[in-house]
Amino acid sequence: xxxxxxxxxxxxxxxxxxxxxxxxxxxxxxxxxxxxxxxxxxxxxxxxxxxxxxxxxxxxxxxxxxxxxxxxxxxxxxxxxxxxxxxxxxxxxxxxxxxxxxxxxxxxxxxxxxxxxxxxxxxxxxxxxxxxxxxxxxxxxxxxxxxxxxxxxxxxxxxxxxxxxxxxxxxxxxxxx
Amino acid sequence: xxxxxxxxxxxxxxxxxxxxxxxxxxxxxxxxxxxxxxxxxxxxxxxxxxxxxxxxxxxxxxxxxxxxxxxxxxxxxxxxxxxxxxxxxxxxxxxxxxxxxxxxxxxxxxxxxxxxxxxxxxxxxxxxxxxxxxxxxxxxxxxxxxxxxxxxxxxxxxxxxxxxxxxxxxxxxxxxxxxxxxxxxxxxxxxxxxxxxxxxxxxxxxxxxxxxxxxxxxxxxxxxxxxxxxxxxxxxxxxxxxxxxxxxxxxxxxxxxxxxxxxxxxxxxxxxxxxxxxxxxxxxxxxxxxxxxxxxxxxxxxxxxxxxxxxxxxxxxxxxxxxxxxxxxxxxxxxxxxxxxxxxxxxxxxxxxxxxxxxxxxxxxxxxxxxxxxxxxxxxxxxxxxxxxxxxxxxxxxxxxxxxxxxxxxxxxxxxxxxxxxxxxxxxxxxxxxxxxxxxxxxxxxxxxxxxxxxxxxxxxxxxxxxxxxxxxxxxx
Numbered sequence: 001x002x003x004x005x006x007x008x009x010x011x012x013x014x015x016x017x018x019x020x021x022x023x024x025x026x027x028x029x030x031x032x033x034x035x036x037x038x039x040x041x042x043x044x045x046x047x048x049x050x051x052x053x054x055x056x057x058x059x060x061x062x063x064x065x066x067x068x069x070x071x072x073x074x075x076x077x078x079x080x081x082x083x084x085x086x087x088x089x090x091x092x093x094x095x096x097x098x099x100x101x102x103x104x105x106x107x108x109x110x111x112x113x114x115x116x117x118x119x120x121x122x123x124x125x126x127x128x129x130x131x132x133x134x135x136x137x138x139x140x141x142x143x144x145x146x147x148x149x150x151x152x153x154x155x156x157x158x159x160x161x162x163x164x165x166x167x168x169x170x171x172x173x174x175x176x177x
Numbered sequence: 178x179x180x181x182x183x184x185x186x187x188x189x190x191x192x193x194x195x196x197x198x199x200x201x202x203x204x205x206x207x208x209x210x211x212x213x214x215x216x217x218x219x220x221x222x223x224x225x226x227x228x229x230x231x232x233x234x235x236x237x238x239x240x241x242x243x244x245x246x247x248x249x250x251x252x253x254x255x256x257x258x259x260x261x262x263x264x265x266x267x268x269x270x271x272x273x274x275x276x277x278x279x280x281x282x283x284x285x286x287x288x289x290x291x292x293x294x295x296x297x298x299x300x301x302x303x304x305x306x307x308x309x310x311x312x313x314x315x316x317x318x319x320x321x322x323x324x325x326x327x328x329x330x331x332x333x334x335x336x337x338x339x340x341x342x343x344x345x346x347x348x349x350x351x352x353x354x355x356x357x358x359x360x361x362x363x364x365x366x367x368x369x370x371x372x373x374x375x376x377x378x379x380x381x382x383x384x385x386x387x388x389x390x391x392x393x394x395x396x397x398x399x400x401x402x403x404x405x406x407x408x409x410x411x412x413x414x415x416x417x418x419x420x421x422x423x424x425x426x427x428x429x430x431x432x433x434x435x436x437x438x439x440x441x442x443x444x445x446x447x448x449x450x451x452x453x454x455x456x457x458x459x460x461x462x463x464x465x466x467x468x469x470x471x472x473x474x475x476x477x478x479x480x481x482x483x484x485x486x487x488x489x490x491x492x493x494x495x496x497x498x499x500x501x502x503x504x505x506x507x508x509x510x511x512x513x514x515x516x517x518x519x520x521x522x523x524x525x526x527x528x529x530x531x532x533x534x535x536x537x538x539x540x541x542x543x544x545x546x547x548x549x550x551x552x553x554x555x556x557x558x559x560x561x562x563x564x565x566x567x568x569x570x571x572x573x574x575x576x577x578x579x580x581x582x583x584x585x586x587x588x589x590x591x592x593x594x595x596x597x598x599x600x601x602x603x604x605x606x607x608x609x610x611x612x613x614x615x616x617x618x619x620x621x622x623x624x625x626x627x628x629x630x631x632x633x634x635x636x637x638x639x640x641x642x643x644x645x646x647x648x649x650x651x652x653x654x
Contacts (some may be wrong), residue, residue: 037406130569
C-alpha cells in the first residue's frame with residue numbers, strides 16, 4: 001500500500017501564534033485546513049469562516065417535537081382513550097398540558113443538543129489518522145496545532161511544508177492516512 | 178489578592194487600580210502545561226489514605242444500609258416508617274425535597290454562571306454538576322418507594338397497559354415524575370458533555386493500555402479540532418440555557434405538590450419560589466461542605482481560590498436573605514389572612530408543641546447564622562465557612578421537616594391530631610442515601626476529571642490570544 005499523506009501538522013506555542021498563522025494560511029488560499037487546540041480559541045471561528053452552528057436548530061426541533069408530542073399524548077390519554085373527569089373540568093384543555101409538555105420540551109431539546117453536537121462532529125469516532133501524530137497527544141495539554149489537509153487543492157508536499165515553516169511552526173510532521 | 182496579569186509599561190496608566198482588578202481565575206500563573214499536570218494528577222495518582230477513610234463508611238452506607246432499608250421497607254410496607262395518620266408525609270418526602278434542593282445549586286453554579294460569563298465558575302462547575310447528578314439520583318429514590326408498592330412504579334409513566342389506565346396529568350405529583358426524570362437525564366447529559374474534552378486530556382496522558390482504552394471510549398474520539406469546539410460550544414450554551422430553566426422548574430413543581438393541597442401551612446402561592454430559593458441556598462451550603470476539604474486535600478488552593486469561595490459564600494448570603502424575606506412573608510400572610518387555621522399553624526411553628534424547637538433552629542440557622550457571611554473575615558476563614566455550610570444543610574433539612582410535618586400534625590380537627598417521630602428505618606434510609614451520595618462523589622473525584630481542565634485553561638491569560646501571556650504582541654493585538 002503506497003502511503004498517502006493525510007496532511008501536514010505544525011505546532012505552535014501560544015494561541016496568538018496559532019491565530020496569526022491561521023490567518024496567513026487562510027490568506028495563502030488554503031481551504032481544507034483545521035486547528036487543534038486544548039480549548040476553544042477566541043476569534044478562531046471568524047478566521048476559519050465558520051458559520052453559526054446548526055446544533056441550536058436540532059435542539060429546537062427536538063424540543064418543539066417533544067412539546068407537541070406530550071400535548072398530543074395527554075389529549076390521547078386523558079380525553080380520548082380513557083376520558084378522565086377531574087374536578088368537573090373539561091376533558092382536555094391546553095393549560096393543563098403545559099407543565100409536563102414544557103418539562104419534556106427541555107428533555108427533548110437537551111437530547112437534541114447532544115445528538116446534534118455528536119452528529120455534526122462525526123463523533124464518536126475511535127480512530128483518527130491524527131492520533132498517529134508523534135506529538136498530537138500534546139494538543140490536549142498546551143500545544144496548538146495547525147493541520148493542512150492533503151485534499152486541499154493547493155496542497156503540495158513541499159510548498160505547504162515551507163509555508164508552515166515560514167509561519168514559525170515547530171515539529172512539522174506529515175501524517176499518513 | 179495577588180494580581181497575576183503582567184501589564185506592559187505603556188498601558189499601566191490605563192489599567193484599573195489594584196483594588197478594582199478582578200482576582201485571577203487561577204493563582205500562581207504557572208502556565209498551561211503545569212496546570213494540566215496539576216489538575217489531572219489526582220485522577221492518575223495513588224489513592225491517598227483520607228480517600229479510603231471516607232470511602233469505607235460511605236460504601237457501607239451505600240451497599241449495606243441502603244439495600245437493607247430498601248428491602249425491608251418494600252417487603253414489609255410503608256408501616257415500618259413513622260408515617261401514620263395524620264402525618265402521612267414524613268422523613269421520606271423531607272429527604273426528597275432536601276436532595277432535590279442540594280442538586281439545584283450545582284445547576285445554578287454551572288449553568289447560570291456560564292450564561293452570565295463568570296469565569297471563576299470554570300473551576301468549581303464540574304464539582305457542582307457532579308453534586309447535582311448524584312443528589313438527583315438520591316432524590317429520585319424516595320418517591321419511587323414512598324408510593325408504598327414500588328412494583329407498581331411503572332403506573333406513573335404513560336405506558337399503554339392491559340388495564341387501559343393512564344396517568345392523571347392534572348396532578349402536580351404526576352408533573353414531579355416528569356420533572357425529576359428530566360432533571361436527572363439533562364443534568365447527566367450536561368455533565369457528560371462537559372467532561373468529554375477533559376476525558377480526552379486524561380486519555381492523552383494515560384500510560385497503561387487498559388487505562389488508555391477505557392478513556393478512549395469515554396472521550397468519544399475527541400480531537401480538539403476548532404470545528405468540534407465550534408459545535409461543542411453551541412451545544413454547551415444551549416444545554417446551559419435548558420439547565421437554567423430546570424433550576425426554576427423542578428423545585429417549583431415540588432412546591433406545587435404542596436401549595437395545591439388545601440392545608441394550612443401549605444396552601445400558599447409563595448411555595449414554588451420558596452422551594453427554588455431554599456433549594457439553591459441548601460445547595461450552596463453543600464458546595465461549601467464539599468469543596469473546602471477537597472481544595473485542601475487535593476492541593477488545589479491556587480485553582481479553587483479564596484476569592485472563589487468568597488463568591489460562593491456571597492451567593493449563599495444572597496439566597497439566605499431571600500429565604501429570610503420569604504419566612505417573614507409567610508408569617509405576615511398567615512397573620513394578615515385572619516384565617517384561624519393559618520394563624521394556628523404558624524403560631525405553633527415557634528410556640529407550639531412537640532416541634533416548637535425546630536422552628537427556632539430554622540430561624541436561628543437560616544436567618545441568624547447566615548448573617549455571619551456579611552463579614553469578609555468569615556468568608557475568608559475556611560473552617561468557619563465549612564461549619565456554616567454544614568449548618569445551612571441542617572437548617573434546610575429542618576425547614577423541610579417543619580413545612581411537611583409541622584403543617585400535617587395539627588390540622589383542622591383536633592380529634593385528628595397526632596405526632597410523628599421517624600423510626601430507625603426512616604433514619605437508615607436517609608443515612609444510606611447520604612452514604613451512596615458520598616460514595617459516588619468519592620469515586621467521581623478519583624476516577625474522572627474533577628475540575629473542568631479545558632475550561633480552566635481557556636480562562637487563564639495564557640489561553641487568551643489577545644493577552645501578552647497568550648502570545649499577543651503589546652497589550653492587545
